[in-house]
Amino acid sequence: MKATMELRTASLFVFLAGVVALIFIWQGNAYALRMLAEAGCLAIVALGLNVQWGYAGLFNAGIMGFIAIAAFGSMLVSYPVNPVFWQSEAPGLLLRMGVVVLIGGAVTVLLSRIHRYGVPRRIRTLLTVIAALATYMMAQNALTPAAGIIEQNSGFIGGFGLPVGLGWLVGGVFAAVLAWFIGRITLGLRSDYLAIATLGIAEIVKAFLKNADWLTRGTLTVSPLPWPVPTASEVGFVAARSAYLSITAVLIVIIYLLLQRGWASPWGRMMRAIRDNELAAEAVGKNVNRRLLEMFVIGNFIVGVGGAALITFGGIFDPSGFLPINHTFLVLIMVVLGGSGNNLGSIFGALLVYVIWTMSEPAALILFSHGAGWLRDVFGIAPPDDLATRALQMRVFVIGLTIILVLRFAPKGLLPEKIVKYE
Amino acid sequence: MENIGLLSALPINELVFFINKVVIAGLIIGSIYALGAVGMTLAWGILRFANFAHGDLMTLGAFIAFMLTMAMPGLGAYVGLPTAFVVLPIAMAVTAFVTIFIDRTFYVPVRKTNPKPITLVIASFGVMLMLQGLIRLFFGTAPRQMYVGPKEIYRIPLAGRDIVITEPQVLLIVFTAVAIVALHLFLTRSRTGKAMRAMSDNADLARISGIGTAHVVRVTWIIAGSLAAAGGTLLAMDVSLKPDLSFNLLLPIVAAIIVGGIGQPYGAIVGGLIVGFTETLAVFNWAILLRPLKPHMPDWLELPASLTFVPTEYKIVVPFVILVAVLIWRPNGIFRGRVL
Numbered sequence: 206m207k208a209t210m211e212l213r214t215a216s217l218f219v220f221l222a223g224v225v226a227l228i229f230i231w232q233g234n235a236y237a238l239r240m241l242a243e244a245g246c247l248a249i250v251a252l253g254l255n256v257q258w259g260y261a262g263l264f265n266a267g268i269m270g271f272i273a274i275a276a277f278g279s280m281l282v283s284y285p286v287n288p289v290f291w292q293s294e295a296p297g298l299l300l301r302m303g304v305v306v307l308i309g310g311a312v313t314v315l316l317s318r319i320h321r322y323g324v325p326r327r328i329r330t331l332l333t334v335i336a337a338l339a340t341y342m343m344a345q346n347a348l349t350p351a352a353g354i355i356e357q358n359s360g361f362i363g364g365f366g367l368p369v370g371l372g373w374l375v376g377g378v379f380a381a382v383l384a385w386f387i388g389r390i391t392l393g394l395r396s397d398y399l400a401i402a403t404l405g406i407a408e409i410v411k412a413f414l415k416n417a418d419w420l421t422r423g424t425l426t427v428s429p430l431p432w433p434v435p436t437a438s439e440v441g442f443v444a445a446r447s448a449y450l451s452i453t454a455v456l457i458v459i460i461y462l463l464l465q466r467g468w469a470s471p472w473g474r475m476m477r478a479i480r481d482n483e484l485a486a487e488a489v490g491k492n493v494n495r496r497l498l499e500m501f502v503i504g505n506f507i508v509g510v511g512g513a514a515l516i517t518f519g520g521i522f523d524p525s526g527f528l529p530i531n532h533t534f535l536v537l538i539m540v541v542l543g544g545s546g547n548n549l550g551s552i553f554g555a556l557l558v559y560v561i562w563t564m565s566e567p568a569a570l571i572l573f574s575h576g577a578g579w580l581r582d583v584f585g586i587a588p589p590d591d592l593a594t595r596a597l598q599m600r601v602f603v604i605g606l607t608i609i610l611v612l613r614f615a616p617k618g619l620l621p622e623k624i625v626k627y628e
Numbered sequence: 629m630e631n632i633g634l635l636s637a638l639p640i641n642e643l644v645f646f647i648n649k650v651v652i653a654g655l656i657i658g659s660i661y662a663l664g665a666v667g668m669t670l671a672w673g674i675l676r677f678a679n680f681a682h683g684d685l686m687t688l689g690a691f692i693a694f695m696l697t698m699a700m701p702g703l704g705a706y707v708g709l710p711t712a713f714v715v716l717p718i719a720m721a722v723t724a725f726v727t728i729f730i731d732r733t734f735y736v737p738v739r740k741t742n743p744k745p746i747t748l749v750i751a752s753f754g755v756m757l758m759l760q761g762l763i764r765l766f767f768g769t770a771p772r773q774m775y776v777g778p779k780e781i782y783r784i785p786l787a788g789r790d791i792v793i794t795e796p797q798v799l800l801i802v803f804t805a806v807a808i809v810a811l812h813l814f815l816t817r818s819r820t821g822k823a824m825r826a827m828s829d830n831a832d833l834a835r836i837s838g839i840g841t842a843h844v845v846r847v848t849w850i851i852a853g854s855l856a857a858a859g860g861t862l863l864a865m866d867v868s869l870k871p872d873l874s875f876n877l878l879l880p881i882v883a884a885i886i887v888g889g890i891g892q893p894y895g896a897i898v899g900g901l902i903v904g905f906t907e908t909l910a911v912f913n914w915a916i917l918l919r920p921l922k923p924h925m926p927d928w929l930e931l932p933a934s935l936t937f938v939p940t941e942y943k944i945v946v947p948f949v950i951l952v953a954v955l956i957w958r959p960n961g962i963f964r965g966r967v968l
Contacts, residue, residue: 264746266753342937390952394959395890396746397678401882402955404680405948408875416941529875534757537750595765602761608754612747613737 214549214620221556228560238446240563241556242518245453248555249511251539252460252548256504258537259545259622260468262480263392263501266400269532270407271505272512273524274383275376277414277421279513280364280522283372283431287363290355295362298351305347309340352419361422369433373513380509381502383410388501393494407533414524421524428521436520453514457552460507464548476500530601535562538604541611544618553620565603569596642917644789650908656797656866658904659804663859664877665884665896666811667852673828673891674848675739677748682856683878684759685727687871689857690864691763693719694774712774712865713799719861720854727853728846730755756874763871772869774861796865803862807855808897815893820847828891876944880907883947886954889961899961907946910938 229237250268257263265271290296313336320329355362387406391398414421421427429436434448467473479486479493487493512532516522535558543554573596611618668682679685696715704711738751775796782798783790815821820843827834827844835841864870884903888895915935938946954962 262744262746264749338937390955394955396744397749398886398955400680400746400749401678401879402948402951404875405879405944405951408879408944409942409948412942412944416939530757534753537753541750591768591770595768598761598764598769600761602758602765605754605757605759605761608757609734609751612751612754616741616747 210623214553217553217619221553221560224560225556228564235442235446238443238450240560242446242450242453243515243563244556244559245450245457246511246515246518247536247539247559248457248552249453249460249514250508250536251511251543251551251555252457252464253504253507253509253511254536254540255545255548255551256464256507257501258540259547259551260473260476260480261497261500261504262396263497263504264396264400265403265501265504265508266533266537267403267405267407268508268512268536269527269529270403270410271380271383271508272515272532273407273410273414273527275373275380275509275512276516276522277376278379278509279369279372279376279517280421280427280430281372282365282367282375283369283517284364284366284427285431286366287359287361289359290362293354293358295351295355295359298347298354299362302344302347302351306340306344309336309343313337313340352417355419360425361419361427369431369517373510373517376513377506377509380512381506384502384505385498388498392497392501407529411524411527414527421522424523424525426521426523426526430517430520430522432517432520449518456510456514460510461548461552468548530604534604534608535559538607538611540618541608542615542618544620544622546622547618547620550618550620550622554618557619562600565600566597569599572596573599640786640789642920644786644791645916646912647786647791650905650912652791652793652797654905654908655901656800656904657907658901659800660859660863660877660900661880661884661904662897662900663804663807663855663862664881665888665900666808666893667855668881669885669888669891669896670824670828670848670893671852672885674824674831674844675735675748676831677745678752678882679755679852680749680752680878681730681756681759682852682881683874683876684756684763685723685853685856686860686863686877687763687873688726688759688860689719689723689853690774690860690869691767691871692722692857693861694767694772694864694869697774710775710795710799710865712861713796716858716861720857723857724850724853727849727856731845731849760871760874767871769871771871774864774869794866796862800862800866803858807858811851811893820844824848879944879951880904880947883951883954886951887962889963892961892963895961895963898963903947903950906950907943910946911936911940911943 225237225241228240250272254265254268257265313333316336317329317333319332320326383406387399387402391402415423417423418425432445432449433452435445437445439445440448468476475486475491476496479491479496483493519526536555539554539558540551541554542558543552544550570593573592577592664682664686668679671679671682693712693715696718697712700715701711704714707714734751734755735748738748780795782793782795784793785791815825823834823839823844824847826837826839827841831841834844863873880903881900884899885896887899887902888897913936918935
């Protein structure tokens, strides 16, 4: 059984290597390397999702939001310093806003506890809500002039000019902190609540990044993002992308090894026990919600690192470029198709799905232009003008269909989880 | 005589502005959310999973109505109503049929394997993507106009000012009221309606007392699908037909459901109105209402030009905040009673 499993893994990876080699020959080195580097970053994201879905059974429907917040964190840390901003009066104004938020937040938290000193709960709730609203309004009023000055003078606040690696770490931390809040609220409730909460937070993060022009330049986008390796303009496409690819490969290997060690440890065993039977795990004294929160946060940290790496590779921070289909459901397919609960499966799924996804773009266009030509010749129906954008929508359909088909016919994925038996 | 004096003292301008911008707008969007939420909450309660494709089902229904309208644009003139409204029953029926088809082909096979509820949620995400892909493949991504002719606008004068309401808005409010009453009668008077409530309360108990599960599930999907189509079409008639509303509809609808408690159609209606009114109140510029008070205010209190709680771009935050608040303080919905 073990031998067939290993044979299967090996043959699938050999098949994938063959496909990638064909793409190298067909499309050239630079193109194939770009694809591989992006697939590598997505493999990190997929490993993070596998922690959540494969090992903890938590369904995260808002990966896009966590990738976006991580990319923002990474951009903020690593983008060059904007001297115009620091010389203006804006930092002082922002500091004032920070003080307002801090004081208001402290007052709100204190008010939310006064029921311990004999104040009736109703009055406490009322006071807390009023304090929170007042803080919010005051912070908003403090922010508006600062944002106006920043947008007028310096465009946006720029970054801190620190190393990119640190940026990715901070990005991961941003995603993890956001995950902690979501997890605290929804874990322990029905499992669908986590899905809707993550879905909502993803849209909110996107709306925020898109409209907070003073912070992210909004739809004007920020580019070029600094790379951890020499960029293409310095050493050429092939060398730069190879270097980037090797960094992501090293990251994948490190994360993979750490996760494998984790799963083999008593901690990993406890996690599987919780996933497979929450009640039983709770009965033997495990704090289920706390452990699940732990997994959710760790998973999102990995998602954040991978997402930051992915956006850094693209070189442009564009809040409108975050799409649920590219950044949430594609990753979901990678994990489910690759085999949830199997890290190697997630990496394989990420590479395979991304290769297919990239290749499907020209394929869909060719297919549709042929189909349109045929329709015109046979039936005399003129194709619509936006045929190209519509053809790409077909891929959304295919992703949806794949999710359904995998759930129905191969719920364990191509590389199923190895069941460890303890005698 | 006293009445007139009172009227002139009242800030009529601001009041009418408030009615136009908040009362009517909130009622409109709240009714849309209610129509979507009722169907989804029924399916959620009976089948025990959140059908995330519901938002796109609404869009699909609207597009079916759009196609029918384009096929026979003159139909409305005979009846004196907008064409899209006249073809609405057909669109509802078609969407209900599509919903049952989706259930048969995609959900039933997964359901048979007795999965965790979250697996069905993932399947519904798959269906959602398929619907999105198909809609955008056939109709493109640009918004479209649902109206053949110009919209009729009614003006109700109130002390020199007009309360403005358009024909589709009136139709929407009337339709929602009728639909709610009909649904109430159905759920409380008919055999199937009672069976549905029984199954939502306790599926196993309902099954052993001889309720035909398959029939109840079918009726649930018919109600969910047809109300979704109606909501989507009426929304498209009021503003325009956008193919990419999906999450922007889904999030408030789910918030409405959770406010009212899962599986509670009446709760969903109230929840929909709550979410709709909160949204409009949050983006409303309160400075306009405070302006008449200005002469009476002390000098040090300066009135800002714009005093909104939430900028319009962040509207989607409102249902999310409601959702989170309810999940924290009352995870079973704001009404007391047993919920899923």
